[in-house]
Amino acid sequence: MWAEMGEVSRRPRADAERNRRRLLDAAAELFGERGLDVGVAEIAQRAGVGRGTLFRNFPTKEDLIAAIVVDAMSEASMLGRELLAAPGAGQALFTFLEAAADRQQRSRALFEAVEETFLVNPEIRAAHADVIDVLGRLLVRAQEAGEVRADVGAFDVLMLLKGICETAAAFQQMDPQISERQLDLIRAALSPPATPQTLRGRSPTLEDLERAFAPADQSQSADSGRATG
Amino acid sequence: MWAEMGEVSRRPRADAERNRRRLLDAAAELFGERGLDVGVAEIAQRAGVGRGTLFRNFPTKEDLIAAIVVDAMSEASMLGRELLAAPGAGQALFTFLEAAADRQQRSRALFEAVEETFLVNPEIRAAHADVIDVLGRLLVRAQEAGEVRADVGAFDVLMLLKGICETAAAFQQMDPQISERQLDLIRAALSPPATPQTLRGRSPTLEDLERAFAPADQSQSADSGRATG
DNA sequence: CACAAAACGGACCGCACGGTCCGTTTAGTG
DNA sequence: CACTAAACGGACCGTGCGGTCCGTTTTGTG
Secondary structure, three states: OOOOOOOOOOOOOOHHHHHHHHHHHHHHHHHHHHOHHHHHHHHHHOOOOOOHHHHOOOOOOHHHHHHHHHHHHHHHHHHHHHHOOOHHHHHHHHHHHHHHHHHHHHHHHHHHHHHHHHHOHHHHHHHHHHHHHHHHHHHHHHHOOOOOOOOOHHHHHHHHHHHHHHHHHHHHHHOOOEEEHHHHHHHHOOOOOOOOOOOOOOOOHHHHHHHHHHHOOOOOOOOOOOOOO | OOOOOOOOOOOOOOHHHHHHHHHHHHHHHHHHHOOOOOOOOHHHHHHOHHHHHHHOOOOOOOHHHHHHHHHHHHHHHHHHHHHHHHHHHHHHHHHHHHHHHHHHHHHHHHHHHHHHHHHOOHHHHHHHHHHHHHHHHHHHHHOOOOOOOOOHHHHHHHHHHHHHHHHHHHHOOOOOOHHHHHHHHHHHHHHHOOOOOOOOOOOOHHHHHHHHOOOOOOOOOOOOOOOOO
């Protein structure tokens, strides 16, 4: 795996690999605890390395963020795909959401990162689109089973979830049940309404998001047709 | 009103008053658009004054924030109190929430401010407690009318609302209906459940919040007994 | 064991931001 | 209209952050 074509890039030294791991762990921890604007100094310190080492592994703070965020999002996508095969369409969806809320410290950082670097970083964009895609499938499946109201989209769910992740972060330390409670509220919101009742407007799509974040032009989008339910 | 005891503090000059207004307006606008970390330079520029003028009116950036936040919160409390007298307990509650969501640009800044300066600034704390109080009353009234499920508290609602305000901010520019849609979802979440169904845990109270934000000690709390319904 | 390549880490740089200071302008009064 | 107290605003300062550089230490190989 270390063989690039032409030049041979040797396997990194043992200490290098170890330090890289430590940095990723420390950063994930701190970003989860206090958001994306913890300083690189503190990250390096918690990892037990110097600042220089941090910047050799990740040329930019944003690169470090991206590494963590993409990793966490991939994890989420994989869990989602597993749940797609599990029985109980509605339960699968809520298990997915519960997992996200559990990792709420991490999740908050994800939301932050998406907001800040979404358009800039193609890796994050792709990973994000993947999560949306899987969430959309889980949602559709639950809707077809009649366990979730038919008029919500993936972004609706994501927004509710974001509310949990951001708010619960402040309370989590004192009441670990808080996100479960909020999750129950989401469940209630998504349940098919007893009395007919509709939502105004429509659920945003990935394209909507890109358009909203685009400053002026930005005609081509790498992967089109990945809309939300 | 300009007469302080002892020394006579004269009414401020006309231009001073005008500039103060302009600063407040500009800051409210910018904080709403891009959050609390817009620079003072930009605020002064949009207000059409120099940075020095800003700092004479508000010795600290936090003072400026507090002035805006307290103002907006008082407005909300007043609206809430009016609605408490209006017919239609459930509708009154949702009208209140809709108003908050409408001012979503402003509201987002409020949530941010509470998170950052809650413990530090007594004025913000008081105004915040007032909002919680009014929201709690609106909620109880709606619950007694059977229009809202009995097991939610003011903070539950606030958290859902926060989700709207923060997320919608990104989309608002492209789809102004987005917060209405989310509001409908909140409505669904708060509706009395068709099939019996309970929420895990309990709704946090103001005291919980203070405890959560307190670093270590912090025994006395200025106004006790202002719990949430 | 020796030695070169690679990784280490802290000193250093530039920038941006909150906050201060003071020479200049302006509002208001007799 | 003159004169003073107040308000004005931009030049200036200190701090903290992301990012760079380079002398020192470590790894692992012949």
